[in-house]
Structures are given as C-alpha cells and as structure tokens.
Amino acid sequence: xxxxxxxxxxxxxxxxxxxxxxxxxxxxxxxxxxxxxxxxxxxxxxxxxxxxxxxxxxxxxxxxxxxxxxxxxxxxxxxxxxxxxxxxxxxxxxxxxxxxxxxxxxxxxxxxxxxx
Amino acid sequence: xxxxxxxxxxxxxxxxxxxxxxxxxxxxxxxxxxxxxxxxxxxxxxxxxxxxxxxxxxxxxxxxxxxxxxxxxxxxxxxxxxxxxxxxxxxxxxxxxxxxxxxxxxxxxxxxxxx
Numbered sequence: 210x211x212x213x214x215x216x217x218x219x220x221x222x223x224x225x226x227x228x229x230x231x232x233x234x235x236x237x238x239x240x241x242x243x244x245x246x247x248x249x250x251x252x253x254x255x256x257x258x259x260x261x262x263x264x265x266x267x268x269x270x271x272x273x274x275x276x277x278x279x280x281x282x283x284x285x286x287x288x289x290x291x292x293x294x295x296x297x298x299x300x301x302x303x304x305x306x307x308x309x310x311x312x313x314x315x316x317x318x319x320x321x322x323x324x325x
Numbered sequence: 326x327x328x329x330x331x332x333x334x335x336x337x338x339x340x341x342x343x344x345x346x347x348x349x350x351x352x353x354x355x356x357x358x359x360x361x362x363x364x365x366x367x368x369x370x371x372x373x374x375x376x377x378x379x380x381x382x383x384x385x386x387x388x389x390x391x392x393x394x395x396x397x398x399x400x401x402x403x404x405x406x407x408x409x410x411x412x413x414x415x416x417x418x419x420x421x422x423x424x425x426x427x428x429x430x431x432x433x434x435x436x437x438x439x440x
Contacts, residue, residue: 241427243427243428245428245431250334250416250433250434250436251433251434252329252331252418252420252431252432252433252434253369253418253420253431254431255428255429255430255431258427258428260427299368299369303427312359312371312374313427313428313429315368315369316368317367317368318367318368320366
C-alpha cells in the first residue's frame with residue numbers, strides 16, 4: 210500500500226523569503242517520489258523526482274526537495290520565493306514493489322501564495 | 326520534453342449531450358494513459374487507466390458505461406462522457422507515460438460544464 214500526506218492546505222510566504230511545502234509518505238519498500246505544480250485551469254507540470262541516489266534533488270524553476278527516509282518526508286523547498294511561484298503543488302508517491310502498476314498516489318495539494 | 330495535448334480545453338453543453346475529450350502524446354509513445362477528475366480545491370481523482378490496445382481499468386465507483394475510454398493507439402486516448410448531466414461538470418485531466426518510465430506527463434485539462 211502507498212499513501213502520501215500534505216499536511217498544509219495553504220502556505221503563505223513573502224516574496225524573496227525561503228519556502229517549504231511539506232510532504233510525508235508511507236510505502237512498504239523504497240519510494241519513488243514526485244512533485245508537480247498546477248497553475249489555474251492547467252494540467253500538472255512535473256517539477257522533480259526522487260528514485261534513488263542523492264537525497265537532495267534539484268528540479269525545475271529553482272525548486273529542490275530532500276528525501277528523508279527516517280522521517281518519511283520529501284519536502285519541497287526554494288531559497289527565494291517569487292510571486293509567480295503561487296500555484297497548487299502536489300506531492301506523489303509510488304511503491305515500486307507494488308508490481309507492474311505505474312500508478313502513483315497524489316496528495317491533496319498545497320496552495321502556495323507568495324505575497325509581493 | 327514530453328508533451329501531452331488535450332482537446333478541447335473547455336466545453337459547455339446541454340444536459341443529455343455526449344462529450345468526447347481527446348488526449349494525444351505528441352513526441353512520445355504513451356503506453357499507458359490515465360484519466361483524472363479534479364473538483365474545485367481538491368486533489369486529482371483517478372478515474373481509469375488505459376493501456377494501448379486493451380480495455381481500460383476503472384477505479385471503484387467510476388461507471389464504465391458513463392465514461393467510455395478508448396486507447397486505440399500509442400499516441401491517442403479518448404474519454405467520452407455519455408449523456409452528460411450537471412453533476413458531471415468538472416475538470417478532467419489526462420496524462421501519459423512511456424513504458425516503464427516515469428513521471429507521468431499531463432495534458433492541460435478540459436473544463437466541462439453541463440447546463
């Protein structure tokens with residue numbers, strides 16, 4: 210079984226400040242983890258993924274995420290937020306030990322609002 | 326990059342009409358395509374998974390006779406909402422993935438409004 214939680218419905222941050230969007234997961238084995246961003250009336254855009262290797266993953270638009278196995282977390286971070294980063298962010302997890310299915314589970318989403 | 330084109334982007338139609346939504350992978354072969362439904366301020370709800378040339382696998386609670394999915398080629402999947410009613414109004418999003426590869430690549434979604 211696989212599950213993912215995004216504990217915050219909304220995150221507010223001032224432009225120029227660092228931002229963190231939280232994600233925790235639960236899988237039976239080693240997880241595949243993903244972050245996506247969704248702008249209004251658009252589909253999801255892939256930001257980054259963790260499959261194996263370095264725990265710090267760098268992605269698009271200056272975002273990065275750190276895989277923490279002991280805390281079962283994969284928080285999304287950016288050193289300096291932009292107003293244009295305001296969007297809905299989804300964390301997703303897949304348990305590769307689940308067999309041939311490539312269906313990840315998505316979190317509920319976190320709305321990031323960056324204030325000028 | 327991998328591009329998925331979804332068409333139309335918006336549909337407004339009368340109750341009882343059937344609506345077809347197309348999802349095309351433009352620069353890769355999408356062995357598997359996914360159809361999601363998204364309610365306002367909510368996460369994605371997976372409706373069904375389709376593999377090219379075979380019948381779609383529907384999630385529990387999704388009526389297969391209501392939401393017809395066809396994945397006839399490696400680059401095209403269609404979702405037909407049959408005899409649509411106002412409660413079917415929603416944002417529908419498709420995605421595709423290559424064989425054994427991740428992540429999924431998403432279309433821009435279709436806003437369906439049934440009057």
